[in-house]
Amino acid sequence: MNIGIVGLGLIGGSLGLDLRTLGHRVLGVSRQVQTCERAIVRGAVDEASVDLRLMQQAEVVFLCTPLGVMEATVKDLVPHLAATTVLTDVGSVKGWVMRTIAPHWSNFVGGHPMAGTAESGIEAAKPNLFVNCPYVLTPTAETPAVAVQQVEALIRPLRVRLVHCQPEEHDQAVAWISHLPVMISASLLAACQNESDSKVLNLAKALASSGFRDTSRVGGGNPELGMMMAQYNTEALVRSLHAYRDTLAQFISQIEQQDWEALHTTLLQTQQFRPTFIKD
Numbered sequence: 001m002n003i004g005i006v007g008l009g010l011i012g013g014s015l016g017l018d019l020r021t022l023g024h025r026v027l028g029v030s031r032q033v034q035t036c037e038r039a040i041v042r043g044a045v046d047e048a049s050v051d052l053r054l055m056q057q058a059e060v061v062f063l064c065t066p067l068g069v070m071e072a073t074v075k076d077l078v079p080h081l082a083a084t085t086v087l088t089d090v091g092s093v094k095g096w097v098m099r100t101i102a103p104h105w106s107n108f109v110g111g112h113p114m115a116g117t118a119e120s121g122i123e124a125a126k127p128n129l130f131v132n133c134p135y136v137l138t139p140t141a142e143t144p145a146v147a148v149q150q151v152e153a154l155i156r157p158l159r160v161r162l163v164h165c166q167p168e169e170h171d172q173a174v175a176w177i178s179h180l181p182v183m184i185s186a187s188l189l190a191a192c193q194n195e196s197d198s199k200v201l202n203l204a205k206a207l208a209s210s211g212f213r214d215t216s217r218v219g220g221g222n223p224e225l226g227m228m229m230a231q232y233n234t235e236a237l238v239r240s241l242h243a244y245r246d247t248l249a250q251f252i253s254q255i256e257q258q259d260w261e262a263l264h265t266t267l268l269q270t271q272q273f274r275p276t277f278i279k280d
Contacts, residue, residue, distance in 0.1 A: 002027060003154070004058030006073060008039045008048065010116060011090050012064030013125025016044035018158050021127065027054050030122075038122045055080050060150060062111075063089040067096070067228045074104045081105070086147045092174060092225070093232040094138045094167035102140070107147045110138035110167060113160065114178070120222045128159075135160035138167040175236035177277065179229040180244060183237070185219025186226060 001024050005012045008030040016026045020043060028045035029052055030036050036048035047054065055061055055077060065073050070091065081087065088109040091097045102108040115133040117124055135155050139148045152162065165173070195201040219226075230237055254263040 001025070001154075002057050002059050004055045004061035005029070005045065005064055006052070006055065006061060006077060007064030007066075008035050008044065008122050008125075009064060010120050010122075010124040010129075011113060012062065013039060013042065013044040013122045014115075014127070014129040015062055015064070015090075015113075017042075017125060017127045018130065019154070020044070020046065022157050024154075027058055029054055035122050042122065042125065044122065044125055052077050053080050055085075056082065058085060060086045060088065060154060063087060063091075063101075066224060067091050067093060067232050068224075070097070071100055071104075074101055078105055086150050088151050091232075092178065092229060094136070094170040096232045098138060098140060098167045102142070107144055109143060109147050109151045110140075111151065111155075112136040112138075112170065112174075113155075114174075120225075130155075131159045133160055134163050136163045136165060136170055138165060138170055140167070171233050172236045172239075175233055175240045179233055179237045180240040182218045182221070182226050182229060183241060184244065185216050187219070189216055189219050 003016075003019050003024045004027045005016050006029045008016070008028045012028070016028060016039065020026050026045045028036065028039050028048040029050065030039065030048065031050060033050055036045075036050060039045045039048050058081070061077070061081065063070060063074065063077075070089065074087075077087075084107070086107045086109060087105045088111045089097055089101060090111055090113055092112055094110050094112060098110050102110065113130050113133065113135045115130045117126075117129075135158070137148060137151065139145075156162065192201070192204065195204070251263070251266070253259075254266065
């Protein structure tokens, strides 16, 4: 099958690597000639161009651009698509995508592969990035069933955990487990940065190890991703931030009042709750 990928960054490049391994012909489009050249060299695409007319050959197109340029890209893209072409995206916010992007193309399937690294760009692309990771599809009543089936048939061989849900449910859920952690992690780094004693700050840097590395990782990632989470999932993110602030206030109160029994109970509850999300 001829597969199109518009946006040859971490996700688009990694999709290309895997889909080519599965025998598909992958056509890529990027705004930068250098990115197109590197995508070919790295084996992420068979052919690449800065011209969206290359997508005329594609039967399914993965839209892997940042949310901020997605609508403009789709408006430029759709004149070059065959009527039967299926268009799907990889955006981390689905309510906005289904309201804004889906109306531009009848065969549109909202998607979100929940995989990634702290790095970005075509050089960060790697094979098997999506193995055992959730891949969310958010079809609505207007989404053609055959389009959904076609996307499913392409992504199942990537060994993903396929999940279907409504766009708004997706956004509320990822606010808790993806978008809120980015803001918490970034606020941790910002708080450390505000330490006024340079000697203490330098010592903290020297002592930082696995706990700080794990907690700060997502906050030290691509700033554009954090901005898009806040801009396009504002309502759900603010709701989760307020809930987190209230919970943090409870922790502060327990410590200030030296209520060690209450603190121990809270920490015991969080210890027991974590495995329901993450199984080590």
